[in-house]
Structures are given as C-alpha cells and as structure tokens.
Amino acid sequence: MKLHEYQSKRIFAEYGIPIPRGDVAATPVEAREIAKELGGPVVIKSQVLVGGRGKAGGVKLAKTPDEAEQVAKKILGMDIKGLTVEKVLVDQAADIRDEIYLGVVIDRARQKPVIIASAEGGVEIEEVARVNPEAIIRLPVDIRMGLMDFQARDLAFGLGLKRDHVNQFVRIVKGLYQAFINTDASLAEINPLVVTGEDSLLAVDGKIVLDDNALYRHPDLAELRDKQEETPAEREARAAGLSYVKLDGEIGCMVNGAGLAMATMDIVKHYGGEPANFLDIGGGAKADKVAAALRIILSDPKVKAVLFNIFGGITRCDEVAKGILAALEEVNTNVPMVARLVGTNEEEGRQILAAASFPSASTLGEAAEKVVALAKGA
Amino acid sequence: MKLHEYQSKRIFAEYGIPIPRGDVAATPVEAREIAKELGGPVVIKSQVLVGGRGKAGGVKLAKTPDEAEQVAKKILGMDIKGLTVEKVLVDQAADIRDEIYLGVVIDRARQKPVIIASAEGGVEIEEVARVNPEAIIRLPVDIRMGLMDFQARDLAFGLGLKRDHVNQFVRIVKGLYQAFINTDASLAEINPLVVTGEDSLLAVDGKIVLDDNALYRHPDLAELRDKQEETPAEREARAAGLSYVKLDGEIGCMVNGAGLAMATMDIVKHYGGEPANFLDIGGGAKADKVAAALRIILSDPKVKAVLFNIFGGITRCDEVAKGILAALEEVNTNVPMVARLVGTNEEEGRQILAAASFPSASTLGEAAEKVVALAKGA
Amino acid sequence: MSILVGKDTRLLVQGITGREGAFHTQQMLDYGTNIVAGVTPGKGGEWVHGVPVFDTVKEAVNATEANTSIIYVPARFAADAIMEAADAGIKLVVCITEGIPVLDMVRVQSFLREKDVRLIGPNCPGLITPGEAKVGIMPGHIHRPGSVGLVSRSGTLTYEVVQALTNAGIGQSTAVGIGGDPIIGSNFIDILRLFESDPLTDQVVLIGEIGGTDEQKAARFIAEKMSKPVTAFIAGRTAPPGKRMGHAGAIIEGGEGTAQEKIKAFEEVGVRVARLPEEVADIVKERL
C-alpha cells in the first residue's frame, strides 16, 4: 500500500526527520490560507500515487497567497496518468543548495534491509543507477542490531557531507530506518533530502510503501489508504483477499496461484485469446471468495467468456465448484464459462459441476481452446 | 539504583503486567482513604529498600479501612534494618492460590539476559536455588532477537501452568523482559507472580534494580531515587562520581581503582589497622573530585588518619596532589595524613606535595605502616 | 529417498489442529508420510488422525525424534513457529503459510543463519519424493517415482508440470516448491546443488516466474556448476510487471525481472525453455 507524500512526510516528522512547514488543501481557498499562514513562496504539489507528477505539471511554485490559490485551482482536479488530483500539499519553498537521495528497501539477495544513498538526489534513483552507478552507496543492515551510529556516520562521510551536517544526517538516516522498520515498510524514501541555503537538512519529498501483509499490525496506517485511487473492482478484490489486475482482453480468468494464473494467461494467448485479467484466488479459497472473484470478473463488460483453472492443493475443488454455482445464483449472466478443476477433492468438485450441467475440461490446453472458441462464438 | 516495590510495579503495569489495585500512603489517614476506595481487605506494605520486610513486621493485612489506618500507623516510622519507613503501599489483598517466581538478570558467563522462573515462588530465589535447584528454569535470551513467543511458551509449559494461564503468562514475561531492557535494569523481578482464586495472574510483589551507568538515558527514572535512604556521605560520593562504602575502622583510605582500594584495605589490616572506608576515586580523577573525596572521608568522626594511595595510570599524580592541597584549604583538620603517589606524572605530584611539606611514602607497605602508626599515635 | 524427504522423514505438523493442518495431515498420512507428532500450543495431549499433539516443538522432538516439520499456522504466528522448530533442533522446516510480513521473514532468516537447519518456503506447496513422503499440500496422486527433479517458485503451476510429466510417463525424484515470497529459506541454487549431487536425479526441471533475478542467478549456477541437464519454464510472458516489485527494489536486484530477461538468461547458457507445460515433458523425454 502506497502512502501519499504528505502522509509519508508526517510519519518522517514523527521520527525526528525535519520536513518543510506545510499542510494539505482540498480547495484553492484552503491552499491560499495555508500559503498566507506560511508566508513567503510555497510549492503546490499534487498528491497522487503515481510518479512523474512534476513532468505532468502537478508541482508548481507560487510566490504569494493569491498565486497559490490560482495554482491550486489549476492542479486540483487535474488528471495525472488516469488519477484525478483530489488534494495538494502546500509546502514552504526550500532554498535548495544540494540534493541527496536516501532510501531504505529490502535487499532480497542479502535478505536484509539496505540503506541506499546518493549525493545525486532529486532525480529518480533508477536514473542514477543507470547513468552513474558508482554514485550510489548501499549499506546492508542487520535487522537484529539495527542501524548502528558508526554505519550512519560512514554513510555521511561517504556522501561527502560537510562536517556540520554529519550529526544531522545521522539522526535523519536513523529516523528513516526506524520509520521503515516500525511501519513494516517495503520502501521508505527521501528524495530529495535537501541541504538548504541556511545550512540545514530538510526532507523535501518522501515516499513510503507499506507491506500489505503487515497492515494488521498498523490499523492506524491501514486507514490512510486512499480509496479514490482504486477502481471499485480492485477495492472489492482487495477486500476479498484476491490478487486482481485488470487487462484489456476478453477472456476472464480465475486461477489459484500466481504462477499458474500467469501461465494460464500465457496459454490463453497461445491459443489465440486475450486475457481480460490476472486473478489469483490464492491458496485455500472457499466458496464465498470464489463468488466474489466471479462478480469482479463479470463486472468488466468486455469479458466474453470465463475460464476457471484450479489445480487443487491447499485449495479444494469442491469448495471452488460450490463457489462458482453460488456466484451464478446471484449474478445473472449469459457469459459462457469453462471450468477445469484438478487436484485435491477433484472428484467431488467435478460431480458438483456435472450435477449443475456446468461445462468442464480436464487439461489446461483443452480448457484454453474451449474458452477461446466460446469467446469468439459469443 | 534500587526502585521501591510500588515504583517497580508501576513500571510493570506500563508494560501490560497486571498488578493489584492500590496506592502509596505517607500517613495513616491516607492509608485509610486508599483502603476505603479499594474496598475489602488490603495489604499494608512498608516501602524500604532492604529485604526481609515481612519478617521485620513491615507487611500486614487489614480487613477494614479502620484497621488499615491502625496498621499503617504502626508501620510508618518503623525502623527496618536501619531504614525508617516513610511510605506504605496499600494494595488490594489477592486471593493467592499459587506463587511463581519470575525474574530477569544478566548472565555474566553467557553474556546475555536470562529469564529465571520457578513454580516455587513467594520465597527468596536463593532459598529455592539452595533447597531445590531443579525447580529453577533458566532461559537465556539473545538480546538482538529479544524474547521470542515460543520461548515464553516453553517457559509457561515448563512451569506446568494450566492452559488458561499460558497466554497471560506469555504477555507477562514478555512485558517483564521489555521492562528490563527498556529501563536498562540489572534486575527485574516479580515475586510472587500469583495465580489467584479468580484464575488470573497478578504481580503481587516486584523489584527493579537499575544500571547506574545507563541512568543518563532515563532521566525520569533517575528522579525516582529515594534520597531518604542514602547517608549524606553516600549521596555526596555518588554526586561526585566516587565509589564509597563506609566501614567501621579508623583509617580513611583514598585510592584509585577498586582492586587497589581493596588491596590497600587488606594491607592496612595486615599492618594492624582497620580501614574506615572503601573509597575508589576512579580513573582520571581531577582535583575537585579528590577534594570531594577528602571531605567525605573526614566527615566520619571515627577517622584518625588518612592514607592516599594513588598509582597513576589514567589518573595523574599532579592532579591528585593539587586536589589534596585544595581540599585541605577548605577543610580545617588536624587528622594526620600520608600520601603515596606513583605512576603517571609521579614526579610533578611529589614536588607539589613536597612544596607543601605534606608527608609521603614511596611504597604501599611503607605508607600503610606509617598511617597505622599515625592513627595509633593520635 | 532422493533429496530432503523420504522414508527417513519423521514429520512434525505445526498447527495440526487447525482446519488446514488437520486436513493435510490426513492427506499426507494417506500418502504414506511418516507423521510422528503435531504441535498446537495448549492442545498438548490431544490426538489428530492418530497423531499425538504436543504443546511445544521441544516436547514433540524429545518424545518422537521428529526431524522435519511442516507449518500450517496462520501468518501472524508463522515466523515464530519457524524459529521454534529451528530452535528445537528440527533439520528441515517446510513453511506452507502465505502472507507472512516481509520483516518477520528477515528476522527469521537472521535467526536461522546461526542454526543448522534448512527452511523451504514460506508461501510454498512443500515438497514430495513420490512413493516415499509427501511433505506439503500438493495432490499426491499426480506424482510418480522417477529420476526428474523439480524446483519451482510456483505452487499450482508445478502441479501442472508434474502432471504433464506423469502423463508422458516420466517420474520425479523429488519436487520442491521453494515459494514465491521476497524472502525465502532456500532458493533455486540451494536446491539445484542438492539435485546435482543426488544419485537418484538424472535431470532437473526449473519452474520460474517474473520478478526478481533468482532465475538469472540460477542460469549462471547451471552454467558453472551443473553437469545434469536442466529444462526451464517461465510463467508470465504476457503478464503485467509484478506488483510487488518496488522501484528501488529493481535497482538492488539489477533488473526488471521480466520473463523475456529470464528466458534469455537460460537460453544463453544452453538451458532449453519450454513455452507450455506439455513442452516441458517433451524436452525432458528427449533427454531421458
């Protein structure tokens, strides 16, 4: 789950990281009031959960409260990569002298959190990695020891910071690491961390991505989710514990397991069809989950046929079969369907479907061929 | 630094450990009010920083508020092992079914915190260790991982707790461990942890001893120090960063280093004297510290002679010499003294003392012989 | 016994009294797995399908000499369960549970590094040595004993490939699902190394998917260290990029983790890559 810039920066502030004075506005008048309160020039920043806001015109400077109101008026309601800007952050403009990148992620290979830092901040770190990889410092952290002071100092001196900034930087990187750990983040990033003309450090932009699996430990953070920026189908899928990604094809797919779901899409395409979605019902799904998944698939008007591909392990075929039938009772649909259920409780599942005269197939190839034919025939 | 029972239990409560309802009283009337508020029988417990309160009559039951007042009247002001009872804790009496011992200390050999538990609580753990050592369970904890849930469960089942108590116990032992770590304790102990007739667990008595070296991290805890229970000399010594223990002899000793201080006492005794104190001025002591130490030694009227034994390493003999002379300027005394200064800046130190005609010796044996003679001659 | 599990396996089921734990205990028993104990804290003394239940793994190991554990406990307790098993001296821990927080697994791995234990998973189907022991949730009946080792990040996709092999008359030595989470106990290389030195395995099938760079590393390992032929299958050629893959994550990994990248990495070192599960069987058959 992604947090907005303003949400991320507020969390940073709780961990002692200096952020610009500022507040969030949902209307141009609010933006004006905030600018007036702050005094001096401000930056108006669209709060949307995609990258590239700046290039899209979603970040602008304003010198006066009047100008802030005008700029906010332009940005609020703007469409950025399909997302509507509902809120802007009005921050006191910083006197930027240098820009540093500072982030924490999990290093999968080392199986440790790793601090990533670069004196070339302000641009995307991928860009730095591509153009000037030596400018990136990586510091793996033993989660049991936490980030030690000397490591933070090594980083500060490694970035070539001025002596006056070293202690400030140490506090910031320790705060960022602690925020990462305490929020169960998968990414916590300050970019840029600015050295200002007043010779202090300031987290001008920031981002936190949370681990969905750990949200149960953070009910307060879970509430920060921006409901505006999910489609109704995605929202329903998440609520039901399903992994769903909408695509552009006409064949709805319901599969258990991400690998098999992707392989099923590959095979649908191999047989000349186009998948309408990626949908993994996960392991051990029961009837109600299957029903929710079917509703979500059918909510896409482009879907012309549906393929169920279930290879039962922890998931039981009889539960899935019951779920399909239960869903069909509430969802009145003419979309043709094919089910291929094998594995755990395969016989019971097939009997349930057979009793309801539901079309089925025994191999994935056969099922894919059938569903492509049904979609084309429809 | 030792905390009182009521202070320790309040800290436990912050860590989710259930403690009896109760409050602290400094007068019999307060005790009555608390008992009234609590309703039902209460226990009146003297709050003094020594063991054996119970045997000394410092812990009594009271059935009514009236009785509470009477009992408090008896206990307040009572002398227990030289300490005057200034406060009593008035706790709701618990319906005790079983008593468990639960403590956390540092295991020096393993260099880890270790949880100590015994189903035979309510008596001193040393007593259990002597009589029935197999009744004690030791669980070393890796400080980097913290106390893990399964370890806490192992402990619970190892103590033979009923199933209904396991989850409660797990929360309590994790809370106790966390309190130990977060307060930088050297001991955190619940004894007894009671299984009540209502089938819940309750920390009826508790004790925390803090690491003095870590008190700088805990200004709030440092303030809890009970100033009534230190002698003025001990208080001054602590404030000056000196390690001082009053003894019964007549020869004051000021030494740098605990080992040398003890050896000096041994040697004074070897030559027929009795040391008046243990006093270690520590490493690198400067003039003001030496002066404070001398004031403390001379505040004991039994002192008939003073021996300075300084073997300079990190401590410099010239600093010590200056300190002695500075102290003598403010403290007008006729007590005879001998100084033996060797090691770092030995020459400078000797010159300073020689210039002031201060008696000195070159070996410890010579110094001890001299000081014993001076004490006897005085 | 090929690798990791077989007739010598003395299995402990953690979370045996739960719905999934009890169900799969029955399934594993039916397959012939030697299940010696179960653990659910607070349920010690009960029995599940004739298997004695203990309160702690230590007690279970002391009483039954279990050497392998399979974990079905819910995600929020699973990390602790893995560490409990490792601490009690279990040598092979198989964690089926999905949805364990990533930082929990980081802690687990830092704990396991000092122990003599191998972890498979989490979020994996487990592993099976056909005809000897099933330690997982895969449908046993699709397997048949043979000499092809399988290692896979995927669960159900592995069943699909196993079935294709079995349908083509090709048996398996051991099939291992290593799991698809960001932090897992054993990776492709760990298992490939075991297959390479297993006399009962003649060739290996590797089933990968988009995301990360583990397949690329496996390709390098195969080129440098393996004498046995490997056939690969990569899911996700038509899939959108994995949602888990964070921005900075990609930098660390040094790649975007697309199927195309992975297929290229394999083909460059001479590993044949199948496009369909049935094609895996075809390629393997040629090499028998």
Next chain:
Amino acid sequence: MSILVGKDTRLLVQGITGREGAFHTQQMLDYGTNIVAGVTPGKGGEWVHGVPVFDTVKEAVNATEANTSIIYVPARFAADAIMEAADAGIKLVVCITEGIPVLDMVRVQSFLREKDVRLIGPNCPGLITPGEAKVGIMPGHIHRPGSVGLVSRSGTLTYEVVQALTNAGIGQSTAVGIGGDPIIGSNFIDILRLFESDPLTDQVVLIGEIGGTDEQKAARFIAEKMSKPVTAFIAGRTAPPGKRMGHAGAIIEGGEGTAQEKIKAFEEVGVRVARLPEEVADIVKERL
C-alpha cells in the same frame, strides 16, 4: 612480541582528540608504540602529536593498515566505537572507557561473536609488552622485559604487582588488564590460554578480586590445561561484598564471590596465592 601486542602492532587511537586520548597517545608514543592513526568523527585531516586523524575507522584502516585499536571515547559512545573497530576489520580492540552500560556491552558481545576480533576490556588499563608496545594507560616505566605473564581484573593493583616484580628484578612478557565490568571481551581463561602457548612466557601471575566466579573458573582451567606455573593474588579479603552483585546474579554465578572462596579454589588446584604484592614477587622468584 609475547602475546597480543608488540613490534607488529599498528595502533589506532579512537577518541584521539579528547583530553585522555591525546594525553595517552603521547605517553604511548613516548614508550615506542607504533601509533599509525587516530579517529574522531568530524576531525578527519587534523594531526595529534604527529598522528593523522580520520573521521571513521574504515578510512583509517584503509589508509594505514592499523591492526589494533585503543578506545578512549566517552562511555555513551564507547559501545559504538568498539563495533566500528570490529566492523572495519581491526583484530584487537582495547577499550579503556569505564562506565559503559551493561546492556550496551551485551549488544557489543552479540555483535562481536560473528566477527574475527578480540576485545580487551572495557574498563581496563590495557596491555603492555615491555620494551615493545604499550597499548593502555599503565605507567610504562615500571615495566621491564622478561618472561612472566600477568593477567588481571584490576587496573592500578596490577601496577602495584608489576612494580613489585620489577623491583625484585623480574621482567614481564606481557601484562594484560582484562577489566572489571560484568561483561568483558576477554576473560582470565582466554588470556591464560594465550600465555600457555606463548614461548616467551615461562610463568603467569593472575590478579583477581571479589565478585563473580571467573577466578574459580580460571582455577579449573589451570588445573586441567596449564603446564606453566601460576601465582595468584586476590584483593578484597577485608572488603564488604561487592555492591554490584545482585541477588539473582549470585544464583546464576553459583557462588557469592568472596575472596575466601576464590583463594580456596586456587589452593585446591595447587596455585599459590600471595597475601601482599611483594609476596607475589617472592613466589615468582622461587620458580624462575
């Protein structure tokens, strides 16, 4: 070189710009110790008594190949300084600082266990190989080269014994102060083992004090593993019980830690125990 320090020592001073650090740097230089670098964060580029100062230990090690470090930083930063030295590849760390919180040292020791490093101290006087290198705060001039190894929990008391030896014409191979804190990097046994296998050491003096059971353990080690004669001295026969020794602490340790207990433990295994520093010299002399 006898044990741990000598002509091969390339010393780094952590906290070199502080009052104590600078003072003792001069003292150690005067003694002839090869000091190659100092570290004080934020003072990199400065010089102290001709020794170059660096911001971090890593930089210092890279630039000067320092192999030993001595720490004079204040107590609240000392634990971090020890770990910084270990992390940078220093092989011998000597921590003079006193007053480090116990839990800090517990963390340090858990960190060091995975590193190839030896820690002496904290709260110790350091160590000296007379005539070669002084890595500590002891007055150098009281020592003289010879074949008697010293190991001690005490600081100044060791100087007393060393002076008694020197006055009696007995030289020292290496004198090591291991420190008196509850958690220390090296204990009596660690150092006794080094002396036992050091060809330049003929006999050993052990100086203990009340508290704990390390002397008792050392006695057992001497009985079982040492061929060289050991003379012991225990301070605190007339002292009140150590204030540090908590209640439950004593249980763990399995003893009260009185001088009498310790003297008894030594005498039972044939180690002679001196009553006065001068007596140490007398006993050692008999054995030369």
